[in-house]
Amino acid sequence: MLRPRIIPCLLIQDGGLVKTVKFKDPKYVGDPINAVKIFNEKEADELIVIDIDATVQGVEPNYTQIAKLAAECRMPLCYGGGIRTAAQAKKIIQLGVEKVAISSAVLENPQLVAQIAEEIGSQSVVVVLDHKSRLLSKHQEVWTHNGTRNTKRSVLEVALELEKLGAGEIVLNSIENDGKMKGYDLDLAARLRAAVHIPITILGGGGSLEDMASVVKTCGVVGVAAGSFFVFKGAYRAVLISYPSAQQKDDIIYSALRAR
Amino acid sequence: MITIIDYGLGNIQAFVNVYRRLHIPVAVAQNAAQLDGATKLILPGVGAFDHAIERLDASGMRPTLDELVQKHKVPVLGICVGMQILACGSDEGVLPGLGWVPGRVRSFKSVPDLTDLPLPHMGWNDVVALNQNALFEGFEDEARFYFLHSFYFECEQQQHHAAMASYGLEFCCTVQADNVYGVQFHPEKSHHFGVGLLKNFAEL
Numbered sequence: 001m002l003r004p005r006i007i008p009c010l011l012i013q014d015g016g017l018v019k020t021v022k023f024k025d026p027k028y029v030g031d032p033i034n035a036v037k038i039f040n041e042k043e044a045d046e047l048i049v050i051d052i053d054a055t056v057q058g059v060e061p062n063y064t065q066i067a068k069l070a071a072e073c074r075m076p077l078c079y080g081g082g083i084r085t086a087a088q089a090k091k092i093i094q095l096g097v098e099k100v101a102i103s104s105a106v107l108e109n110p111q112l113v114a115q116i117a118e119e120i121g122s123q124s125v126v127v128v129l130d131h132k133s134r135l136l137s138k139h140q141e142v143w144t145h146n147g148t149r150n151t152k153r154s155v156l157e158v159a160l161e162l163e164k165l166g167a168g169e170i171v172l173n174s175i176e177n178d179g180k181m182k183g184y185d186l187d188l189a190a191r192l193r194a195a196v197h198i199p200i201t202i203l204g205g206g207g208s209l210e211d212m213a214s215v216v217k218t219c220g221v222v223g224v225a226a227g228s229f230f231v232f233k234g235a236y237r238a239v240l241i242s243y244p245s246a247q248q249k250d251d252i253i254y255s256a257l258r259a260r
Numbered sequence: 261m262i263t264i265i266d267y268g269l270g271n272i273q274a275f276v277n278v279y280r281r282l283h284i285p286v287a288v289a290q291n292a293a294q295l296d297g298a299t300k301l302i303l304p305g306v307g308a309f310d311h312a313i314e315r316l317d318a319s320g321m322r323p324t325l326d327e328l329v330q331k332h333k334v335p336v337l338g339i340c341v342g343m344q345i346l347a348c349g350s351d352e353g354v355l356p357g358l359g360w361v362p363g364r365v366r367s368f369k370s371v372p373d374l375t376d377l378p379l380p381h382m383g384w385n386d387v388v389a390l391n392q393n394a395l396f397e398g399f400e401d402e403a404r405f406y407f408l409h410s411f412y413f414e415c416e417q418q419q420h421h422a423a424m425a426s427y428g429l430e431f432c433c434t435v436q437a438d439n440v441y442g443v444q445f446h447p448e449k450s451h452h453f454g455v456g457l458l459k460n461f462a463e464l
Contacts, residue, residue: 002385002407002427043451045384046406071273076406076449093306096271098408098449121307123380123408168380199382221383 004216004253006244007225009048009203010035012081015065019227020052021179023130023147029231029239032065033072039230040074042243047077048101048171048203048225050128054082055104056146061088063095070096078126086112086119093120101171103128104144107151107158110165117166126201127167131155131188132175140188147175155188156195163196170196171225174204181207181228186218193219201225209244213256220260224253262462263287263298267319269312270304270342274448278455284462292324300335300462301328304448305342309365309411310353312341329360333439336360337395337461343442344413346435352411361437362416369410374428380410381427387434387445393422395434395441395460403453405445407433413444 010032011018017035018026032049039047049069054061061082070077073096080101083089089100100120106112106127117125130147131140140155151158159170172192174185184205192200201223202215212224233240244252262279266272266288279286289295305312316322328334338346347357350365357365368379387403389396396403412431415421422441423434433444441461447454 002381002383003404005383040451070271071277074274074277074449074451076408076446094268096273098271098306098446123382123410124306169382197376197378199378199380221378223383 002221003045004221004257005045005201005223006212006249006253007046007048007201007223008039008044008230008243009050009225009227011227012049012051012065013053015062017231018052019179019231023175023178026052027237030241033068035231035241036069036072038241039243040072043246044075044243046075046223047073049077049079050101051081052146055144056148061092063091066092066097067095080126080128084112086115089116089125090119093124099124099126099169101126101128103130106162107142107144107153110161113162113165113167117168122166122168125167126169126171127159127162128171128173129155129158130173130175138187140185143175156191159192159196163198167198169199169201169223171201171203171223177205179228180205183207183211184215184224186214189215189222190218193222199223203227209248209252213252216253217256217260220257261285261287261297262300262302263289263295264302264304265321265325266290267315267321269315270306270339271448272304275302275304275458278448278458279462282455282459282462284459289321291319292321295321295324295328298328298334300464301325301337303336303338303342303345305338305340305345307341308352309341309344309350309357310355312345313353313355313357316345329440335439335441335461335464338440338442339448340409340444340446343435343444344411346440346442347413350411360440361413361420361435361442363414363420363435365411366414367411368428371429377428381407383407385425385427385445387423387425389423389434390421393434393436394464395436395443395457396423397460399453399456405443405447405450405453407445409444413442
């Protein structure tokens, strides 16, 4: 049985690990390499690492840091942040990363998806769609540059276009749910699952294993990612990196799949 | 010594790291001369089938590899696209493969009734070993590995099936023909399951 993927999403700023709320107020939570080591020990399904400064500052991906992360990481790694060309994507894959995440650059130039897929294969091309509802409506629009620019395009329309161009996976990332730990946007997740024929991962709002189980119950075998849930503990958000045990995943997440 | 074939594709460092942690000596070969002394070979690979074959040709290592594997029967382990190029050809490309394991690589998309199956096949799936294959020695009933692919290996001969997985259909995820082994999944990124398999290969 193919299993839902439970994925910690780590944000990097100035070389350190941070966690945001609604894409703002980054709080320093530690050293990325140390976090990767802990997730190795916990046997996490996969990791997503996003450099949240690179695109906004218009700088090259930090290849030295990527190489260190890839060398340490004993699970599949998806890296995003600052990737604007197929050559950069290829370089990152050659450093030992399984998948590259792209966002702002492909919203400006969708053909870039096809170019990157040609270079590294569709299976390694992940498109991250940061989304937010249009004022006073449920309509979800795609934002770029770390949640500062509105493309005014609908999530599903963009997802379908980029799937056609060769994206291998879509990651939905809710700006409004980021850091809130109050549950995922299940409605949008279900609509995306029904619309595309590539793997999808849902990010933004995960505060418990039960929240993750409800995504699986709604969408079936998909990726379920979270940030805060894996780095904070308790109401006061004390920093403590954790990951569910195999037993917990079976009892709560996989059982939601079996019950579908 | 275990030698990892570095022809510009796949996560070379991940294999080096696994073997270093196991205290098993490991080397990386980027040209034919560096294949000297190889007693086991690992053939990684990601991306498209034709691209992998072109890169292997361009590396200049192919004649030496043919000799080591076919004449001297040095054990080789192909990983992901490195496994697929062991076949004679692929639906994905036009170039002939290495032909070390008789068979052809098929697209999941070409299978009737599977048109709704999300592709690539991405994530952790169960692997069921057949005939007590040596790569899976010491594994508990449940072996689980990370997959990331849209094509699968179809052996000409049933006897070359070494392990199966299920995604829309039962497909062969591990092949073995004599000294030639191949796995569709990524043992280098599959935690203790993958470490166990790579250790078993080292101890063959």
